[in-house]
Amino acid sequence: xxxxxxPARKPQRFWPSAVRLVKLMTxxxxxxxxxxxxxxxxxxxxxxxxxxxxxxxDVIFAGVVGRSLPAGTSQAQVEAGMRAQGQDxxxxxMSTMTLVPGQGVDFTRLGTLILTVLAMYTVASVLMWLQxxxxxxxxxxxxxxxxxxxxxxxxxLPLSYFDTRQRGDVMSRVTNDVDNVQTALQQTFSQxxxxxxxxxxxVVMMFVVSxxxxxxxxxxxxxxxxxxxLIGSRSQRMFKQQWHATGQLNGHxxxxxxxxxxxxxxxxxHQMQAQFDERNEELYRAAFGAQFLSGTIxxxxxxxxxxxxVGIAVLGGLRVATGQLSLGGATAFxxxxxxFTQPLSQVAGMATQLQxxxxxxxxxxxxxxxxxxxxxxPSAQLPIRLRGEVRFEHVDFSYDKAAxxxxxxxxxxxxxxxxxxxxxxxIVGPTGAGKTTLVNLILRFYEIDGGRITLDGIDIRxxxxxxxxxQVGMVLQDAWLFGGTIMENIRFGRQDATDEEVLHAARATxxxxxxxxxxxxxxxxxTEDGSSVSAGEKQLITIARAFLSQPSLLILDEATSAVDTxxxxxxxxxxxxxxxxxTSFVIAHRLSTIRDADTIIxxxxxxxVEQGSHTELIEAGGAYATLYEAQFNSPEPDADxxxxxxxxxxxxxxxxx
Numbered sequence: 001x002x003x004x005x006x007p008a009r010k011p012q013r014f015w016p017s018a019v020r021l022v023k024l025m026t027x028x029x030x031x032x033x034x035x036x037x038x039x040x041x042x043x044x045x046x047x048x049x050x051x052x053x054x055x056x057x058d059v060i061f062a063g064v065v066g067r068s069l070p071a072g073t074s075q076a077q078v079e080a081g082m083r084a085q086g087q088d089x090x091x092x093x094m095s096t097m098t099l100v101p102g103q104g105v106d107f108t109r110l111g112t113l114i115l116t117v118l119a120m121y122t123v124a125s126v127l128m129w130l131q132x133x134x135x136x137x138x139x140x141x142x143x144x145x146x147x148x149x150x151x152x153x154x155x156x157l158p159l160s161y162f163d164t165r166q167r168g169d170v171m172s173r174v175t176n177d178v179d180n181v182q183t184a185l186q187q188t189f190s191q192x193x194x195x196x197x198x199x200x201x202x203v204v205m206m207f208v209v210s211x212x213x214x215x216x217x218x219x220x221x222x223x224x225x226x227x228x229x230l231i232g233s234r235s236q237r238m239f240k241q242q243w244h245a246t247g248q249l250n251g252h253x254x255x256x257x258x259x260x261x262x263x264x265x266x267x268x269x270h271q272m273q274a275q276f277d278e279r280n281e282e283l284y285r286a287a288f289g290a291q292f293l294s295g296t297i298x299x300x301x302x303x304x305x306x307x308x309x310v311g312i313a314v315l316g317g318l319r320v321a322t323g324q325l326s327l328g329g330a331t332a333f334x335x336x337x338x339x340f341t342q343p344l345s346q347v348a349g350m351a352t353q354l355q356x357x358x359x360x361x362x363x364x365x366x367x368x369x370x371x372x373x374x375x376x377x378p379s380a381q382l383p384i385r386l387r388g389e390v391r392f393e394h395v396d397f398s399y400d401k402a403a404x405x406x407x408x409x410x411x412x413x414x415x416x417x418x419x420x421x422x423x424x425x426x427i428v429g430p431t432g433a434g435k436t437t438l439v440n441l442i443l444r445f446y447e448i449d450g451g452r453i454t455l456d457g458i459d460i461r462x463x464x465x466x467x468x469x470x471q472v473g474m475v476l477q478d479a480w481l482f483g484g485t486i487m488e489n490i491r492f493g494r495q496d497a498t499d500e501e502v503l504h505a506a507r508a509t510x511x512x513x514x515x516x517x518x519x520x521x522x523x524x525x526x527t528e529d530g531s532s533v534s535a536g537e538k539q540l541i542t543i544a545r546a547f548l549s550q551p552s553l554l555i556l557d558e559a560t561s562a563v564d565t566x567x568x569x570x571x572x573x574x575x576x577x578x579x580x581x582x583t584s585f586v587i588a589h590r591l592s593t594i595r596d597a598d599t600i601i602x603x604x605x606x607x608x609v610e611q612g613s614h615t616e617l618i619e620a621g622g623a624y625a626t627l628y629e630a631q632f633n634s635p636e637p638d639a640d641x642x643x644x645x646x647x648x649x650x651x652x653x654x655x656x657x
Contacts, residue, residue, distance in 0.1 A: 184357020
């Protein structure tokens with residue numbers, strides 16, 4: 001079962017993925033240390049400020065009370081007189097103050113305290129801005145490096161990885177998931193550190209002010225933790241399902257867009273719409289469930305904090321009344337209690353983004369951990385000028401190694417043949433015979449299981465894949481053009497080619513004929529879907545691209561199957577120019593296109609059943625003669641001949657034969 005078809009499984013690597021995500025930031029230790037230091041200092045100032053503000057409240061209250069007392073007496077005498085009059089509660093409250101009877105508010109001290117508080121909050125804000133600036137630079141660099149690692153990984157993955165996965169799901173991991181990781185890092189890292197330190201600082205200050213009230217406030221922690229743990233574990237599973245469903249929906253959209261003309265031609269709009277609705281509904285349910293569950297964490301924690309706040313208010317009032325706590329201390333504690341719940345609520349609110357980000361990180365890490373192509377151990381180098389001699393010697397190959405170990409039949413078994421330099425070899429046979437597989441093995445898109453393939457006597461496994469593929473030019477059935485000008489698309493074959501070399505390749509492959517008629521000539525922009533040029537013109541451009549690369553080996557895979565008969569003649573002329581003095585492998589269903597091949601190899605079930613020239617095979621009356629007669633005498637056109645010009649390729653999810 002392909003990954004895109006797997007049911008969303010329960011996440012088992014939340015903490016390892018979170019730790020691994022944090023480790024991505026370790027190369028920026030100095031910047032992170034600055035961030036942490038700025039957060040710590042900011043929290044210290046923020047946490048200490050309510051204590052100073054409480055002292056300012058005591059100064060005001062002491063001034064108000066002191067003004068109403070007779071001047072010339074001491075605070076102790078006033079308290080004793082009140083107790084003698086039975087006003088013990090008032091005396092207890094006064095015992096927590098520092099006042100001078102007959103004297104009002106000390107505005108000098110009050111002003112100093114207020115300015116101190118303002119300065120503390122100002123410095124804290126500047127420090128938070130600094131850490132935000134530094135952290136954003138770090139996160140952007142981490143995500144930049146992560147994207148580069150993902151791109152490197154995609155280029156290192158074997159073709160078999162993409163055979164079993166939807167392109168939309170892979171694209172979702174590369175784009176949506178990496179973007180979500182970036183958002184999670186930006187919005188949760190500094191806030192998480194800040195909120196944790198704020199909670200610790202507030203707890204310390206609450207115990208300094210009143211340990212009894214602190215215990216009441218801390219009762220909210222285990223209740224909140226239990227609520228967050230129960231709800232968070234379920235929402236994490238839903239977030240995993242959400243991103244899995246997102247990948248499936250993206251894959252469906254990508255297929256629908258790529259094969260839009262085919263969908264219209266077969267009238268399958270309603271079916272594709274129904275499949276889209278089904279996947280969209282699945283995404284809706286997963287996303288709604290994830291957001292709903294994670295969204296309940298904050299209200300539940302807020303409710304618990306309200307219960308704690310009520311207990312603090314009642315108990316704090318009693319302690320002020322009994323003289324066990326000053327009014328300023330009570331004011332500071334109430335502020336602490338409110339600030340205590342705020343970071344907890346923010347942590348709960350971050351749970352949504354954090355869980356979503358970890359789920360995306362997990363999917364990204366799964367891509368990064370996928371097995372890469374076999375390690376290269378080059379022990380040979382290609383000569384400066386290749387002759388292009390290719391040998392297959394007892395080659396065995398199977399796509400499914402596990403099935404092969406269980407006794408399944410290999411795709412190719414004991415395949416042996418020789419291609420002399422500069423010769424054109426045509427490979428024919430029914431679908432699934434192994435034609436495309438054979439040329440994929442030459443390019444080392446897959447590694448053979450047994451035997452060996454040599455190029456000019458050198459085992460291709462002794463060469464780097466880059467060196468090997470630099471000697472091979474390809475023209476495929478699906479003529480793929482990149483966004484850019486026609487000139488840029490041809491130059492893709494050899495980036496260091498001069499404009500004159502590009503023009504020479506275009507003239508040699510008949511591209512120049514139609515480009516001259518375009519308003520912008522070689523500067524004509526190729527649209528995203530290639531609709532600015534016809535199917536035949538696209539194919540000619542890809543042939544010019546291969547011509548420019550000057551390959552020693554040439555692979556033509558159904559290069560004329562998607563063009564009309566008139567254009568086919570032009571394409572064949574261009575391919576003839578391209579094949580000149582090069583060893584060429586031509587895969588074709590249209591047998592009329594390969595009559596002039598030096599050798600025709602007929603494959604069935606991964607084996608060569610016949611080989612020889614067109615005339616020799618017709619005279620032999622074997623498998624080739626049967627195919628040839630069936631194709632030219634059948635009243636029904638060949639499936640490839642019937643393909644409409646310009647039809648969009650249907651995406652595949654596995655290797656073809």
